[in-house]
Amino acid sequence: MKILLIEDDPSLAAIIRRYALDEGLRCEAVGSYQEAEEKIFLYPYDMALVDLGLPDGEGLELVKALRRHSPETGIIIISARNAVDDRIKGLEYGADDYLSKPFHLPELKARLRALERRRQHKGEEQLRFEEFTLIPEKHEVHIHNKSLALRNKEYELLLFLVVNEGRVLSKMAIAEHLWGDYMDEADSFDFLYNHIKNLRKKIQEAGGKDYIQTIYGLGYKFSQA
Amino acid sequence: MKLIQATTRSYFLYAFIAFAIGGLLSFWMVKNALYEEVDEKLYEHLQEVKKALDAGETIPEAWPRKLERQLTLSTADTSLLQWKDSLIFHPGEKEFQPFRQLKSIHSVNGKSHQIVLHASLIEAEDLAEAMGSALALLFVLLLAGLLLINRSLLRKLWTPFFQTLEKLGDFRLVQNKKLALPASSIAEFQQLKAVLEDFSAQAQHDFEAVKAFTENASHEIQTPLAAALLELDLLAQKEGLSEEQLNHIQHTNLSLRRLSRLNEGLLLLAKIENRQFELGEQVALKDVLTASVGRFEELAEAKGKGIEKHFSPASKTITGSSILLEILFDNLLKNALRHSPEGCIISISLNESSFRICNPGQPFQKGTQHLFERFNKENHASDSLGLGLAICQEICKAQQLQLQYEYREGQHCFFVEIDSV
Numbered sequence: 073m074k075i076l077l078i079e080d081d082p083s084l085a086a087i088i089r090r091y092a093l094d095e096g097l098r099c100e101a102v103g104s105y106q107e108a109e110e111k112i113f114l115y116p117y118d119m120a121l122v123d124l125g126l127p128d129g130e131g132l133e134l135v136k137a138l139r140r141h142s143p144e145t146g147i148i149i150i151s152a153r154n155a156v157d158d159r160i161k162g163l164e165y166g167a168d169d170y171l172s173k174p175f176h177l178p179e180l181k182a183r184l185r186a187l188e189r190r191r192q193h194k195g196e197e198q199l200r201f202e203e204f205t206l207i208p209e210k211h212e213v214h215i216h217n218k219s220l221a222l223r224n225k226e227y228e229l230l231l232f233l234v235v236n237e238g239r240v241l242s243k244m245a246i247a248e249h250l251w252g253d254y255m256d257e258a259d260s261f262d263f264l265y266n267h268i269k270n271l272r273k274k275i276q277e278a279g280g281k282d283y284i285q286t287i288y289g290l291g292y293k294f295s296q297a
Numbered sequence: 298m299k300l301i302q303a304t305t306r307s308y309f310l311y312a313f314i315a316f317a318i319g320g321l322l323s324f325w326m327v328k329n330a331l332y333e334e335v336d337e338k339l340y341e342h343l344q345e346v347k348k349a350l351d352a353g354e355t356i357p358e359a360w361p362r363k364l365e366r367q368l369t370l371s372t373a374d375t376s377l378l379q380w381k382d383s384l385i386f387h388p389g390e391k392e393f394q395p396f397r398q399l400k401s402i403h404s405v406n407g408k409s410h411q412i413v414l415h416a417s418l419i420e421a422e423d424l425a426e427a428m429g430s431a432l433a434l435l436f437v438l439l440l441a442g443l444l445l446i447n448r449s450l451l452r453k454l455w456t457p458f459f460q461t462l463e464k465l466g467d468f469r470l471v472q473n474k475k476l477a478l479p480a481s482s483i484a485e486f487q488q489l490k491a492v493l494e495d496f497s498a499q500a501q502h503d504f505e506a507v508k509a510f511t512e513n514a515s516h517e518i519q520t521p522l523a524a525a526l527l528e529l530d531l532l533a534q535k536e537g538l539s540e541e542q543l544n545h546i547q548h549t550n551l552s553l554r555r556l557s558r559l560n561e562g563l564l565l566l567a568k569i570e571n572r573q574f575e576l577g578e579q580v581a582l583k584d585v586l587t588a589s590v591g592r593f594e595e596l597a598e599a600k601g602k603g604i605e606k607h608f609s610p611a612s613k614t615i616t617g618s619s620i621l622l623e624i625l626f627d628n629l630l631k632n633a634l635r636h637s638p639e640g641c642i643i644s645i646s647l648n649e650s651s652f653r654i655c656n657p658g659q660p661f662q663k664g665t666q667h668l669f670e671r672f673n674k675e676n677h678a679s680d681s682l683g684l685g686l687a688i689c690q691e692i693c694k695a696q697q698l699q700l701q702y703e704y705r706e707g708q709h710c711f712f713v714e715i716d717s718v
Contacts (some may be wrong), residue, residue, distance in 0.1 A: 081520045081521075081524065083521075083524045084520060084523055084524045084527065087527040087528060087531065088527070090531070091527070091530075091531065092382070125512075125513075125516050150518050152515060152516040152523065153512060153515065153516060153518035156471075156620045157574075157620070173520060173522075173523035173524050174519065174523035174525075174527075174553070174554070174557050175526075175527045175529045176521065176526065176527075176530055177527055177531070178530070203320070228378060239534060240533045240534055242530070242533060242546075242547060243547070243552055244547070244550050244551065244554060245530070251595075251596070252557075252629065254592055254593065254596060254627070255596055256635060257551060257679070258556075259596070259600065262597050266599075276441075288540040288543065288545060289540040289541070289543035289544035289546075289547055290468050290533055290543040290546060290547050291533075292545075
């Protein structure tokens with residue numbers, strides 16, 4: 073996946089870029105409207121992450137230009153202006169998603185992957201991890217080719233874990249992914265604990281291995297070892 | 298009081314006083330002149346009678362007009378000249394009429410005669426009556442004229458003023474449209490136009506500056522916060538971190554997140570106060586509320602709480618902002634779920650005239666006078682930011698609604714009356 077990151081804050085751009093590279097994604101970062109415009113016209117990208125407040129221009133205009141010039145590119149707005157009208161306008165201008173700052177890196181990855189599935193695989197992609205097969209389009213999970221019945225949030229939780237496989241995920245990042253801002257932290261951590269417990273049980277009952285590791289003090293990690 | 302009423306009232310008052318004083322004065326003057334004439338006539342007459350008596354002529358008891366003279370012998374010895382107003386019965390008119398009377402005593406050859414002369418004052422009364430009605434007619438004519446002129450003047454001269462008022466009433470900073478007032482040939486209105494246009498331009502400029510500032514401030518604060526959180530994400534991936542170290546990361550995470558939420562909350566408040574939301578949408582309350590409840594049903598279920606909905610079938614539509622109403626309902630629901638005991642029922646009702654959300658709970662220890670203030674929390678250790686209710690209240694204010702609170706039958710209730718909108 074080739075990503076164009078348009079972000080004027082250098083430290084933020086550096087972190088996102090390093091993270092993307094760690095994840096095996098190709099990422100080019102630019103810090104201004106003009107540079108971004110040049111890149112858009114010169115190269116094709118699979119994904120573009122667009123910050124709205126750029127020093128020399130309005131990110132929303134870039135979204136428009138991107139959509140016009142390269143309709144296949146998936147566009148995610150990343151903005152510190154968590155304004156609902158910006159969100160609505162962004163989506164109207166052709167952005168696919170809106171992520172308000174601050175966000176967690178695993179959340180960014182989940183959004184990128186979801187968008188990739190939607191845009192490039194027309195939603196038909198299957199995610200495989202060892203004996204697990206996830207079919208996001210149908211909200212289905214198979215273990216050893218046998219269907220596993222999960223509740224909605226359990227499914228979303230598993231998908232989030234699988235997409236971010238191998239990484240330590242803080243409870244906060246997972247809770248925010250599942251419930252957004254609607255819940256108090258104390259509540260959401262309790263619910264998360266219960267959901268993880270149920271998920272583990274269901275996976276084991278279906279004959280799957282428990283890949284969910286508890287990282288004491290912080291959260292969980294989904295990995296083989 | 299309207300401008301037209303105020304000016305009319307002053308005109309009326311002045312005309313009334315002027316007419317009252319003028320009427321009384323002229324009446325008094327005319328009356329004086331009349332009396333003078335009548336008195337002179339009577340006195341001349343008296344002199345004639347005296348002359349006749351002195352000459353020893355006999356004076357017939359009844360002169361052509363009997364009422365006008367009486368001559369009697371008197372025993373009094375003093376000379377007398379007495380003026381008097383009196384009412385005498387007029388047999389012809391069959392009524393009492395005002396008369397002027399002159400009484401005098403005259404002695405001729407040691408014999409005293411009392412002379413009483415009368416003159417009718419009926420003309421004076423008639424005159425006064427005629428004058429009164431003439432004045433009253435004049436008063437009415439003048440007043441009607443004043444009113445008509447005043448009204449047409451107001452309509453013509455003050456037109457630019459009323460147009461200006463209307464434009465000012467419609468003026469909204471949020472819309473960022475220049476205030477354009479009607480031109481006028483009258484210097485004062487031209488001045489008013491210049492001053493107001495100047496003022497509004499300045500206000501607009503300041504408003505834009507504040508708006509830009511709050512947005513920039515939010516951006517400037519949120520960006521480093523985002524960077525710090527991402528750094529922590531990366532740090533957490535390092536191999537061999539102890540549980541204690543991970544705990545530190547987690548706590549830093551939570552604090553940063555909290556800071557970012559505070560920033561968002563304060564920014565939202567500033568934006569509502571600056572009226573940066575479009576408030577002219579037609580919003581169906583039931584739809585927005587139903588969506589809100591939907592977002593919290595899972596949370597309620599997980600906490601073992603029920604949400605009871607009493608929505609009347611007709612959907613009330615108000616003019617406001619759907620975004621703000623969504624935030625309002627979300628915040629109130631979040632609040633109710635946060636501050637209610639486990640296993641309870643939260644009831645929400647919406648009908649034509651009000652919205653109400655109630656949850657059981659202990660009454661507030663600190664009283665409720667600061668309930669809607671920022672950072673006012675019942676329990677300082679709690680998770681909440683202390684901005685939720687302040688935001689709710691600002692949202693209601695922005696839409697001319699009033700958020701109220703009451704504690705009734707063990708229930709905390711927040712309600713909004715909506716019939717007036």
